[in-house]
Amino acid sequence: MQDSPRDQPRTVSVLSAYVRRHARVPPNGFAKEKGTLEEREEIKPSTDVQAVMNVLADRSHGHDGRAQLDWSDSDLRGLELSPWAAKELQRVKESEETPKGRVSFAFANFAGADLRYAGLYGIDLQNASFIQANLSKKPSAYRSAGLTSRTRFLFG
Incomplete structure (x- = not known):
């Protein structure tokens, strides 16, 4: 996307569609949790879906x-996303001290998405839609996700 800003809107749309197609919430609703807490926390998006999310996080949103x-x-259970290096991210998890720099997912549509156990650190979620999304199991991950007084969570 850095090589062709003119094509970025189309690329963003195609990559978003790829995630929706390859990481669908089952038609009968959110997947039931099975196994121990440790096993459930190990659930992650497939490598290709994680890679697409990383590419979208690395784009110039302008x-x-x-x-x-x-x-x-x-189904984005266990998704880990951050613009920060591992060392900075560990500091955030331990002390909630947040480094500079955020990734813009402003106005993103997470309606009906399953985000259990997801960690979104340094992600600007202003005006993002979370209608009927499942955000349970990792509340500390959302404290440093760029939530401000202008963030609107829309739950249905």
């Missing part, structure tokens, strides 16, 4: 145009 990050009805 070139998105009218494209929307749309991961509605996506």
